Amino acid sequence: xxxxxxxxxxLRFAPGPGLPLYPLAAGEELPEALSPAQRAFAxxxxxxxxxVCLLPGADGVxxxxxxxxxxxxxxxxxxxxxxxxxxxxxxxxxxxxxxxETEALGWLLExxxxxxxxxxxxxxxxxxxxxxxDARRIEIMAEAEAxxxxxxxxxxxxxxxxxxxxxxxxxxxxxxxxxxxxxxxxLLTQGYPLIHAVGRASPRAPRLIDLxxxxxxxxxxxxxxxxxxxxxxxxxxPPSSMGLMKKDMGGAATVxxxxxxxMALGLRLRLRVLIPAVENAVGGNAFRPQDIYTSRKGLxxxxxxxxxxxxxxxxxxxxxxxxxxxxxxxxxxxxxxxARVALGPDVMPFYTDSDDLAGGLARGAEALADPLxxxxxxxxxxxxxxxxxxxxxxxxxxGMAGSITAALFLRRFVTEAxxxxxxxxxxxxxxxxxxxxxxxxxxxxxxxxSVLEEIAE
Numbered sequence: 168x169x170x171x172x173x174x175x176x177x178l179r180f181a182p183g184p185g186l187p188l189y190p191l192a193a194g195e196e197l198p199e200a201l202s203p204a205q206r207a208f209a210x211x212x213x214x215x216x217x218x219v220c221l222l223p224g225a226d227g228v229x230x231x232x233x234x235x236x237x238x239x240x241x242x243x244x245x246x247x248x249x250x251x252x253x254x255x256x257x258x259x260x261x262x263x264x265x266x267x268e269t270e271a272l273g274w275l276l277e278x279x280x281x282x283x284x285x286x287x288x289x290x291x292x293x294x295x296x297x298x299x300x301d302a303r304r305i306e307i308m309a310e311a312e313a314x315x316x317x318x319x320x321x322x323x324x325x326x327x328x329x330x331x332x333x334x335x336x337x338x339x340x341x342x343x344x345x346x347x348x349x350x351x352x353x354l355l356t357q358g359y360p361l362i363h364a365v366g367r368a369s370p371r372a373p374r375l376i377d378l379x380x381x382x383x384x385x386x387x388x389x390x391x392x393x394x395x396x397x398x399x400x401x402x403x404x405p406p407s408s409m410g411l412m413k414k415d416m417g418g419a420a421t422v423x424x425x426x427x428x429x430m431a432l433g434l435r436l437r438l439r440v441l442i443p444a445v446e447n448a449v450g451g452n453a454f455r456p457q458d459i460y461t462s463r464k465g466l467x468x469x470x471x472x473x474x475x476x477x478x479x480x481x482x483x484x485x486x487x488x489x490x491x492x493x494x495x496x497x498x499x500x501x502x503x504x505x506a507r508v509a510l511g512p513d514v515m516p517f518y519t520d521s522d523d524l525a526g527g528l529a530r531g532a533e534a535l536a537d538p539l540x541x542x543x544x545x546x547x548x549x550x551x552x553x554x555x556x557x558x559x560x561x562x563x564x565x566g567m568a569g570s571i572t573a574a575l576f577l578r579r580f581v582t583e584a585x586x587x588x589x590x591x592x593x594x595x596x597x598x599x600x601x602x603x604x605x606x607x608x609x610x611x612x613x614x615x616x617s618v619l620e621e622i623a624e
Contacts, residue, residue, distance in 0.1 A: 186260050187229075190266065208222065214235060219234070235248065246277070249601040258293070259293050275305065283321065319417050331416060332346075344438075349374060359484075362480045365394075375441065375442070376442040377487075378442075383437065390418075392415070393442040399447065418499040439491075443480035463483040464579070469560050477502050478573050495587070496584045498587075502573050503570045507593060518571075528588070529541070545568070593610060594608065
């Protein structure tokens, strides 16, 4: 990638001053600051979500009303202020009243466009950072989200294991971090047999990317699934299931965006980012159903479906993270279709044994419009992942509780860390919404950031 974080004016606040912008909910009275002529002009404005009414002045446009919708519309969505951004004329705008950090962030995110392969026009209306908000923090969150989206949106011919490594190295260079990479057959000699097994059939060598930053504070390890494309391996996917597999590295993209926020904000943490980057391809040397491998942790794993590869590569990476007994390990992965069946594309299930961590994540999710939902490590399901012939089964039969059994599988590889959480993310926005165009989307990173900020204090 030529520039991992290219300058994007549409993701920045305007320096000010700006024309007045009046947010108005449905049914709300017109602002007192409007002149009689402007009141007459805006008499029919309903405050519908995304509606805009330009206000006349002596020299042209003197301001605008922007609709926030009714209570039902606000409950059913997020980033309401962003809905009308594209309808405003280019220029700088200043809100007439304070707004939340979330609404200001949504405005910036509405400016995201993925334009690597074709020009995409971003909205020209810019916002002066609302009073009382930290412009730099919000811009960093927007920049991190754009990084995650860029990585996921990039097609697999241009986003393989080597390109993920390049992105990690570029991010490390920007923030003064270090990167070590174990590639190809060196994975076997250095103790990452599951990562090697999943990625060995591809001509693009599998690798484990290990980024480190910071030397004070609690140690936090972020582990992100980096399956750059998933054919399903020998248990090959049907075309209908393969169409979005460029996003199967969404966990890696999300932890890189999160790492950017941590480093750019200078949090007092010892950060480690581990990304097993592979392509699950079909070939004569592909791993097979019924194979059994001994993982880095020493646990043996029977392969009963080569399309359940994500938990395999994560297992070795989690084991490596756990060896240092960090204060916290967080695992993010586009792992199971079962999670989507349960919670759909918007809400991300997460698993943890720590009630304190779960509470912090819930608060962050609410505050930063980054929805998460706690799911159980349901121990009565443990026998489902125990095949008898090996310690673990990567794909239990029966098809029930698929997200839970995957989480239980991963937990087996974390025994030394003080706290652990796993996030079964989706990484994709199926239909356009304010601040979230159709395509790649980051999930969970902002909620996690709020927890990391508490840990770092």
